[in-house]
Amino acid sequence: MTRGIILDCDPGHDDAVAMLLAWGSPAIELIAVTTVFGNQTIEKTTRNALAVAAVAGIEGVPFARGAERPLVREIETAEATHGESGLDGPSLPPPAIELDRRHAVQLIVEEIMARPPGTVTLVPTAALTNIALAARLEPRIVPRVREVVLMGGAYAGGNWTAAAEFNILIDPEAAHIVFSAGWPVTMVGLDVTHHALATPDVVDRIAALGTPVSRFFEELMTFFRAAYRNTQGFDHPPVHDPVAVAYVIDPAVLSVRPAPVSIELTGTHTRGMTVADLRAPAPPGTRTSVATGIDADRFWGLVTDAIARL
Ligand code: PIR
Numbered sequence: 001m002t003r004g005i006i007l008d009c010d011p012g013h014d015d016a017v018a019m020l021l022a023w024g025s026p027a028i029e030l031i032a033v034t035t036v037f038g039n040q041t042i043e044k045t046t047r048n049a050l051a052v053a054a055v056a057g058i059e060g061v062p063f064a065r066g067a068e069r070p071l072v073r074e075i076e077t078a079e080a081t082h083g084e085s086g087l088d089g090p091s092l093p094p095p096a097i098e099l100d101r102r103h104a105v106q107l108i109v110e111e112i113m114a115r116p117p118g119t120v121t122l123v124p125t126a127a128l129t130n131i132a133l134a135a136r137l138e139p140r141i142v143p144r145v146r147e148v149v150l151m152g153g154a155y156a157g158g159n160w161t162a163a164a165e166f167n168i169l170i171d172p173e174a175a176h177i178v179f180s181a182g183w184p185v186t187m188v189g190l191d192v193t194h195h196a197l198a199t200p201d202v203v204d205r206i207a208a209l210g211t212p213v214s215r216f217f218e219e220l221m222t223f224f225r226a227a228y229r230n231t232q233g234f235d236h237p238p239v240h241d242p243v244a245v246a247y248v249i250d251p252a253v254l255s256v257r258p259a260p261v262s263i264e265l266t267g268t269h270t271r272g273m274t275v276a277d278l279r280a281p282a283p284p285g286t287r288t289s290v291a292t293g294i295d296a297d298r299f300w301g302l303v304t305d306a307i308a309r310l
């Protein structure tokens with residue numbers, strides 16, 4: 001059984017790895033890749049998505065450009081982590097495919113409405129702006145989507161502020177729309193992705209494949225390692241975004257439990273926080289879940305196998 005996904009991303013080093021994992025996994029049908037501002041401007045994240053497509057040989061998949069700014073707030077990017085290009089490190093090839101003519105939000109709506117209910121999983125790995133706009137543009141997508149498996153948030157401490165994770169913080173109103181829409185949402189947050197570390201062991205194993213894609217991965221991780229060391233004091237960089245894709249491929253990668261999640265929109269020190277209520281079993285009807293544990297070896301096994309296929 002393959003699972004159809006739309007990957008909504010802001011490449012971004014870890015978004016690039018999410019693309020490689022999705023394209024290299026027979027369990028995934030990559031329906032479309034859509035882009036959003038975030039790690040860099042929309043021009044750069046879109047250019048980077050097309051560059052990754054060229055490296056990985058992605059073809060027959062529509063790529064569409066999405067939102068250039070948050071719903072309400074001013075734009076904020078993560079240049080310190082991802083560099084001036086948004087994907088610093090490897091040299092980036094020119095695009096080999098053309099962008100879809102549709103806006104990402106239009107594409108998301110049309111692809112979901114054109115397929116049988118329950119067959120599309122949304123995998124956002126960036127600000128939730130496109131997904132929120134799609135739910136508002138065409139509310140009938142909400143009951144048709146199988147689930148939303150997103151990288152973002154954290155129930156135990158942020159990365160961009162003490163309380164908030166970057167993807168949620170940069171467009172908290174969009175996150176509020178997505179978390180409260182009523183479709184099943186699984187939050188793959190820092191609580192687990194901070195354990196998906198590209199250790200030298202992992203990078204060496206993938207580099208040993210000796211292919212252009214494995215070299216691309218190695219070059220991405222070399223930059224990402226230095227950036228994470230300098231900005232956040234990590235010894236090894238956490239590779240957040242492919243964890244959400246891995247969970248769609250193999251749910252055994254994560255432990256997940258239902259929990260109500262509210263997005264803090266007004267806090268003095270906590271804006272953008274994903275407040276998960278883990279005090280007791282979730283009330284019946286709870287549609288949101290949070291990831292609480294990761295099998296990192298299983299995760300890296302999936303990434304290694306996918307890169308080996310490309
Ligand atoms: C990663 C990101 C942003 C800032 C930092 N410091 C690190 C991006 C990643 O692409 C991921 O989707 C999420 N945002 C992690 O916060």
Ligand code: CA
Nearest residue numbers: 012015125126
């Ligand atoms: Ca991202």
